[in-house]
Amino acid sequence: MKTLETTPKTTYQLMRETEHELEDFLQSTFFDTKSLLLDDQVSKFEAELRGREEAKKEIDKRINRYLEGIKSAPWAAMRGKGKAIHISIDSEWVFNHETGKNDILCYSYSVRIGDKSFSGVKHTDMAKLIKQCRDQGLSKEDEMDKRKQLTKKGYKIGFDKFIQELLIKAKARGFIEEWPEQTFIYAHFLRADIASFEEFWNIGKNNKNHKNSLTVVQGTVTSGRGAYGIDLDAIGRSKYKIENTKFYSSSNNAFETKVRFVDTMLLSSKASLDEIGELVGFPKMTLPGNMIERMDDLYCKDTSLFNRYAVRDADIALEYGLRMQKFALVDLREDIGLELNSLPSTLGNLGVSLFRHTCGSTAAMHDFLGYETRKKQYYHAKSNAIRNTYDISKTVSREYTDNLAVSALFGGCNFGAYFGVSEKGDYFDYDLSGAYTTSLVNSKKADYPNTFESKNIEDYLGDTMGFAYVRFKHPDGIRFPVMPCRTDLRGIYYPMEGETYVTSPELQLAHDIGCEIEILHGMVIPWVEGSTSMYKDFTTIIRKQRSKYKKEGNELYSGLWKLVGNSLYGKTLQGCNNSKGFDLATGLSKNIPYSPVTNAHYGAYCTSYVRATMLEVIGKLCERYGDDIKIISATTDGWLCNATEEQLDQCLDGPLAQRFQQICTEVSGEDMMQLKHHAKQIISMKTRGQLTAELGDTKPICAKAGIKAPKGVDENEWMVELFLDRYPGQKVARKHLASARDQWLKEMDLVSIHTEQTLNLEYDFKRRPVNPRIVEVRHPKSGEMVEHLSFDTVPWNTVDEGLDARTYFDEWRVNNCLKTMEDWDNWMDFYKVRSYLKGTGVKYLEDGSEGIFKVQMLRAITQGKWGLPKAPKRAPRGHYDKMVAMFEADGIEGITKQDLANSKGRKLLESKLPVTPRMLPLLSWLVRKYPMVDMTLIFHPIEVEEAVSMLEEYNREHTEKLAA
Known part of the structure; x- marks a missing residue:
């Protein structure tokens, strides 16, 4: 222009x-x-x-x-470069009782790429065969024959092929333009669904590391960050090998994508898919009747409903998995600044990542935990060069004291202090607020190089960390001893005296209540001067986030934050006790490796602090309010009792409780005690076995002692009925899934294994029963008032006393239950005889202690022992006839001449017998007939005084009868 x-x-x-x-x-x-x-x-x-x-x-x-x-070479594959694809899988099956395997009916899937998604169901040839047989009206036998033939021939889909088909389908629909760089596979309890595919142990068979594909975690299966490849090695470190997995396009061209398995069960606070669905707004569909156990019938009768049900499970797993991706990769960054490269396999790993973040760096975390980096060199032949490798190991000064800390590492404070039905009243279930995360904050930085040995109790008092092997004795009148003693089979006992490993918080408490303590071996690990706890920022974040989402009504995130917090405590103890896990790579049991944050010192100290704080408060309740306070049970971080909140507040002034409250104030501003439940009447069975007989102001207390209630029932009512109506030798159904070991080694499907176990809702004898009585309770089914035995408990004097009682009770309960006063009398008779006559060779007969006393009495009479008149060496003619007549005249029946003749030469027990109520009628007769009898030669020295007292009382009560 x-x-x-x-x-x-x-x-x-x-x-x-x-x-x-x-x-x-x-x-x-x-x-x-x-x-x-x-x-x-x-x-x-x-x-x-x-x-x-x-x-x-x-x-x-x-x-x-x-x-x-x-x-490229024919075997090479092009690597995917497209955006990630998310696939959830699920399967439905019916158990075949004849083959002992699952007949797989379908594979369901839900796929999402960005904002696009599709889902569906792929029916198996087995499902089609079953429907065909039933449409044709074939007999059950003919159908089973055909199913067996198909199983033998093989009908399951290969996992690789199944995923490959979904990828091809996504590309054909235009959902992806390029093959994905990453493919995420989600399932809820992955081991169940993976096992439904053809030879799940060969998944990733094109991968050279396929034998390391999967690892067992918490009873399920997961993979590392990479595809089919996890190699746990070195101390406190997980090294992941990222490998691509090869698939084929519709034109048979190979491509690779990184496959990552995500088991949503390991990332949830709820184990059930039903509960997960409710949390994410995808309620799990309910099926009519018992159709869940007969999915083949549902498929044949209503295929549409079958498909909707199958897809819903996959939809739930996918939705939850994606929310967890958002939680880990987006919300954590926005809320607390934690940037993760990928979703951790478990909440425990997430807890470790968060702790590393709050420490500031990996180096700072290792320094706090007592780890150091050690450089190693080796010759690499392929490159003809010297290469360096670095291992994370415990420092020498930490390792020096590690074994002592591991020995002092006990579980929670768990015991049942009452058995049976409680009297009606108000019972409260209190918990320490955030017990273990709060307790971790009590650990400052350990000064391992300045560790010193000490037998001086003063060195273990106050704010310090110490571990010792001690001999102790509690003062008389202590209702709840404070020194835990480990047993091989029965858990922790709290006796009045003994020897045990212990940590400084419990030494502090024992010293405060006046225990006699002799430190036999011990080490004190001081805190680094001026140091603070690196657990504090972690715990503060956990408490803040839990409180935030609780106020928002976000139950999902609130539960997740609680589990993330608790998981760090679990990771702190991981690998300390040399427990084993099944290794899929080798088919062997291997020691569970250390986690990146394992530290036996902090773990033992933390656990001890929780136990000691609980027992300090319980002890003050008993001291200040006496017998008015009834402690029902204690479990891990709380206890069930009848103390009011006002009474409880008056007992939080001990040094341990004050420190606990101080930490709670610093990290969250909350009170250290939280009321969880309230009830009007309790049924207490044993450790971790408490039920609600009469409801209070909250949901019922229902700790089922390891018993699994059937689906669809009120668990508390079902358990109360089971307890009240139990009988000796009763069997209950037990169902568990095949273990990972059996699946791998026996090439089993994940089948439910049904067995029966003997019901055991009897007391576990962690403490000594006293004060037996009958208490009434309403039967949940009939509504009528029924009676049941109840008793209080006191501590055993020694651990061996408790273990002996438990052993004898296990023998007695084979044919008995503790439900009535008659049961109590039978048990006490059995217990006293078995405990006092241990090692004598005397067996407990059907007529109990009365029969044993009768046998010994006849021997004493015929042998002239126990201070009785001398008997002739050879009985004259008619001597035994006269004695039999004497017994019959005095109302003692069942004694024959042969009994007397046999007694003449048999071994007699002297100063061995216990005294029991059942012996008193014969004992009374013996003393009246032979006044010269020496009671000290009859009864054990400990029992003589009680025998005299019981005999006098018996004679007073039966004066008229004796006079007659």
Whole structure:
């Protein structure tokens, strides 16, 4: 376009411009339609040119990919570069009782890429066969024969092929343009669904590391960050090998994508898929009747409902998995600044990542925990070079004291202090607030290099960390001893005296209540001067986030934060006690490795602090309110009792409780005690076995002592009925899934194994029963008032006393239950005889202690022992006849001449017998008939005084009868 010149022109120049030129100028300037048309054409041309350039680039890109595939080796595969695809899987099956395997009916799936998704169900040939057989009206036997034939032939889909089909389907629908770089596979309890595919142990068979594909975690299966490849090695470290997995497109071209398994069960606070569905707004569908156990019937009768049910499970797993991805990768970054590269396999791993974040760095975390980096060199033959490797190991000064800390590492404070039905009243279930995360904050930085040995109790008192092996004795009158003693089979006992490993918080408490303590071996690990706990920031975040989401009504996130917090405590103890787990890579049991945060010192100290704080408060309740306080049970971080909140508040003034409250105030501002449940009447069975007989103001207390209630019942009512109606030798159904070991080694499906076990809701004898009585309770089924035995308990004097009582009770309960006063009398008779006559060879007969006393009495009479008149060496004719007549005349029946003859030469027990109520009628007769009898020769020295007292009372109560 021309422009109008603005510079001055001469007259000559103006004359040279013709009128035509001037006309052209004006028209081109103000009326240039040709120019506008030309501009439009140019812009269109440029756009077309740009489109062609882009098309050319796309064509070049595809040609290069094609040439790359042509030039590469036939076995090579192109790596996916597209965005991630998320796939959840589920399967439905019916158990075949004849083959002992699951007949797989379908594989369901739910797929999501960005905002696009699709789902579906793939029915197996087995499902189609079953439907065909039933449509044809074949007999059950014929159907089973065909099912067996198909099972033998093989009908399950290969896992790789199944995922491959879904990837091809996603591409065909246009949901993805390129093969994905990453593929996430979700399932709730992965081991169940993976086992439904053809030979699940061969998953990833094209991967050279396929034997390391999966690892057993918490009874399920998961993989590491990489695809089919996890190698746990080195101390406190997980090294993941990222491997690609090969699939084939519809044109049979190979491509690779990184497959990552995610088991949503390991990332949830709820174990049930039903509960998970409620949390994410996908309620699990309910099926009519008992159809869940007969999915083959549902498939044949209503395939549409079957499909909807199958897909819903996959939808729930996918939705929850994606929410966990958001929680880990988005919400954690926005809420607390924690940036993760990928979703951790378990909440425990997430807890470790959060702790590392709050420490500031991995190096700072290792320094706090007592780890150091050690450099190693080795010759690498392939590269002909020296290479370096680095291991994370315990420092020498920490390792020096590790075994003592492990020995002092006990579980929670768990015991039942009452058995049977409680009297009606108000019973409260109190918990220490965030017990273990709070307790971890009590651990400052350990000064391992300055550890010192000490037998001086003063060195273990106050704010310090110490571990010792001690001999102790509690003062008389202590209702709840404070020194835990480990047993091989029966858990922890709290006796009045003994020897045990213990940590400084419990030494502090024992010292405060006046225990006699002799430290036999011990070490004190002081805190680094001026140090603070690196657990504090972690716990503060946990408490803050829990409180935040609780107020928002976000039950999902609130539960997750609680589990993340508790998981750090579990990770702190991981691997300390040399427990084993099944290793899928080798088929062997291996020691569970240390976690990155394992530290036996902090773990033992933390657990001890929780136990000691609980027992300090319980002890003060008993001391200040006496027998008015009834402690029902204690479990891990709380206890069940009849103390009111006002009474409890008056007993939080001990040094341990005050420190606990101080930590709670610093990290959350909450009170240290939280009321969880309230009830009007309790049924207490044993450790971890408490039920609600009469409801209070909260949900019922229902700790089922390891018993699993059937689905769809009120668990508390079902358990109360089971307890009240139990009988000796009663069997209950027990169902458990095949273990990972059996699946791997025996090539089993994940089948439910049904067995029966003997019901055991009897007392576990962690304490000594006293004060037996009958208490009434309402039967949940009939509504009638029924009676049941109840008793209080006191501590055993020694651990051995408790273990002996438990052993004898296990023998007695084979044919008995503790339900009535008659049961109590039978048990006490059995217990006293078995405990006092241990090692004598005397057996407990059907007629109990009365029969044993009768046998010994006849021996004493015929042998002239126990201070009785001397008996002739050889009985004269008629001597035994006269004695039999004497017994019969005095109302003692069942004694024969042969009994007397046999007694003459048999071994007699002297100063061995216990005294029992059943012996008193014969004992009373013996003393009246032979006043010279020596009671000290009959009864054990400990029992003589009680025997005299019981005999006098018996004689007073039966004066008239004896006179007659």
